[in-house]
Amino acid sequence: MTTSKDTREVTLISSDKQEFKLSAEAVKLARMVASSLNLIQEDDDGDEDDTAAELDPLELSRVEGSVLAKVVEYLSHYLEEPMKEIPQPLGGTTFNEVMTQEWYQTYAYGMSDELLFQVLTAANYMEIQPLLDLACLRVTFQLQGKSAEEIRAILNLPKLTPEEEARAREEHRWVFEETS
Amino acid sequence: MTDIPRTRRGKKIEAASSVTWSNLSDDDDDDNNNNNDSTLALPQLPEELFFRISSFLDVISLVDMGTTNRYYHALCQSNPAGWTNLCLHLWRTKIHVAPEARALIQENALEAYRVACADATQRSYVTKHEFCYNPDTHQGTVWSFRFKESAGADWTSVDPWYRGLPCRQMVFLESGKGMQYVNDNNNDEESPRLLDPPVPIAWRFLTRPMDLPQRPLGSYVRFTVAGRDVPTYSVRRSPNGNWGFVMESCWGLYASYPLPPRRKKILRRAGEEPTWIHADEEESTAHSSHDHWRNKRIRTIGHPHATLSHDPLQDDSQLLITNEIQWREAFLYNVGARVLPEGDQAIDDFDRAWGGV
Numbered sequence: 001m002t003t004s005k006d007t008r009e010v011t012l013i014s015s016d017k018q019e020f021k022l023s024a025e026a027v028k029l030a031r032m033v034a035s036s037l038n039l040i041q042e043d044d045d046g047d048e049d050d051t052a053a054e055l056d057p058l059e060l061s062r063v064e065g066s067v068l069a070k071v072v073e074y075l076s077h078y079l080e081e082p083m084k085e086i087p088q089p090l091g092g093t094t095f096n097e098v099m100t101q102e103w104y105q106t107y108a109y110g111m112s113d114e115l116l117f118q119v120l121t122a123a124n125y126m127e128i129q130p131l132l133d134l135a136c137l138r139v140t141f142q143l144q145g146k147s148a149e150e151i152r153a154i155l156n157l158p159k160l161t162p163e164e165e166a167r168a169r170e171e172h173r174w175v176f177e178e179t180s
Numbered sequence: 181m182t183d184i185p186r187t188r189r190g191k192k193i194e195a196a197s198s199v200t201w202s203n204l205s206d207d208d209d210d211d212n213n214n215n216n217d218s219t220l221a222l223p224q225l226p227e228e229l230f231f232r233i234s235s236f237l238d239v240i241s242l243v244d245m246g247t248t249n250r251y252y253h254a255l256c257q258s259n260p261a262g263w264t265n266l267c268l269h270l271w272r273t274k275i276h277v278a279p280e281a282r283a284l285i286q287e288n289a290l291e292a293y294r295v296a297c298a299d300a301t302q303r304s305y306v307t308k309h310e311f312c313y314n315p316d317t318h319q320g321t322v323w324s325f326r327f328k329e330s331a332g333a334d335w336t337s338v339d340p341w342y343r344g345l346p347c348r349q350m351v352f353l354e355s356g357k358g359m360q361y362v363n364d365n366n367n368d369e370e371s372p373r374l375l376d377p378p379v380p381i382a383w384r385f386l387t388r389p390m391d392l393p394q395r396p397l398g399s400y401v402r403f404t405v406a407g408r409d410v411p412t413y414s415v416r417r418s419p420n421g422n423w424g425f426v427m428e429s430c431w432g433l434y435a436s437y438p439l440p441p442r443r444k445k446i447l448r449r450a451g452e453e454p455t456w457i458h459a460d461e462e463e464s465t466a467h468s469s470h471d472h473w474r475n476k477r478i479r480t481i482g483h484p485h486a487t488l489s490h491d492p493l494q495d496d497s498q499l500l501i502t503n504e505i506q507w508r509e510a511f512l513y514n515v516g517a518r519v520l521p522e523g524d525q526a527i528d529d530f531d532r533a534w535g536g537v
Binding site: 121133136139140144152164168169 | 225226229232233235236237238239240241243244245246247248249250253265294297298
């Protein structure tokens with residue numbers, strides 16, 4: 001398998017018409033984008049890569065500029081320092097223990113909740129699995145260890161009726177039961 | 181109750197899969213969400229993303245998540261919410277897992293988890309399948325054995341455990357025979373091997389030894405060593421929470437997993453496998469007192485089904501069956517009896533025969 005890096009330049013255009021340039025190699029991580037641009041061969045039929053000299057710019061009408069900027073930031077860095085896979089279940093009890101790479105720690109927490117959610121959605125749409133995992137990981141740590149009441153507050157969910165809540169708690173009482 | 185897809189006001193969502201959710205609050209407070217403890221727009225997420233997040237959660241958090249509202253309640257019961265992984269991850273650390281739980285995991289992992297935990301907490305006797313060893317398939321339990329201090333120096337002086345070495349190991353065949361289990365790995369011969377013990381050992385279950393209450397079959401084991409019954413071994417789950425079994429008499433102790441060595445070592449779970457480290461090598465976990473996101477600990481310790489990080493069986497202090505409890509059997513053995521009687525009648529007979537002892 002040839003592993004020569006694709007150094008051609010790709011231009012991504014956000015919904016608000018901002019342009020972002022990065023290398024084709026970096027873009028390969030975003031499978032949806034990569035396949036739209038024919039950067040990855042889905043089937044290996046032995047033909048030479050259809051390497052066009054230039055790649056057309058790609059419009060991502062669903063992704064805003066501020067969000068796409070964060071995504072591009074991730075993709076570019078990933079090329080230099082790939083992110084380690086996040087295990088399931090998590091191998092640690094703090095975010096830092098699970099994600100030990102400092103750049104990604106800072107990246108994950110360097111944005112507001114709202115931007116995080118937008119990045120998460122964009123990563124899902126663009127099919128960037130590692131970024132999706134990282135975003136989900138941060139959400140996990142914001143939820144983990146919270147009571148149902150706190151989770152409801154964070155997620156702005158309406159309450160259950162007292163009966164519903166009692167029934168739900170009763171169903172799972174076994175989790176909390178000590179050894180007899 | 182039908183769920184109606186809703187869109188976040190002013191922005192389009194991609195609804196490639198039909199997403200349904202209930203009880204979305206209709207308040208238009210999105211603009212207020214830019215402060216620190218803002219709300220996450222999780223309800224907007226399609227199912228597979230919800231599952232990705234929930235699959236990172238520990239059991240208690242996942243359960244709490246499921247009590248927040250009706251939609252999550254349904255989602256959080258399903259296998260992809262993380263129950264399959266939770267089962268596998270927990271069970272990997274356990275010595276015995278009920279077969280009926282394992283059988284359930286594909287169909288309903290939440291139920292499988294529950295069944296396994298219930299079995300581990302409620303059943304404290306061993307099944308024949310768990311107790312025995314099959315030499316052809318190498319399936320079954322390899323028991324570790326050591327004497328207790330109370331057995332006396334005659335026995336402890338020749339017990340390898342007292343010299344800091346690994347315990348003797350035994351297996352018990354369905355035929356009623358006990359065999360030594362040797363796993364030395366130092367020759368080309370097939371290791372592990374089963375050897376006849378220096379003196380013959382036979383085993384059987386009983387339900388009512390003289391000094392202990394009636395319990396189901398699999399709670400008590402009678403060993404006959406060199407033709408003489410020895411005081412009954414009483415079965416229970418290991419106090420360290422690993423779902424293994426220990427069996428204990430006034431003089432001896434068996435465990436269905438490797439017993440911690442005598443030197444001051446503790447059983448530490450490093451990664452997936454339990455490993456032995458010296459007590460003084462134990463890392464002190466540096467706690468950060470701030471709530472800073474980097475050091476925020478998530479709640480996984482304190483889960484009722486976690487295995488303890490240290491093993492209470494390193495010495496005899498946590499053991500239960502004393503000479504005082506098993507006094508009749510100990511007495512009879514010491515006066516040379518070959519058979520130790522059992523059953524309710526046996527106590528009356530003993531008291532009549534030895535009354536005033």
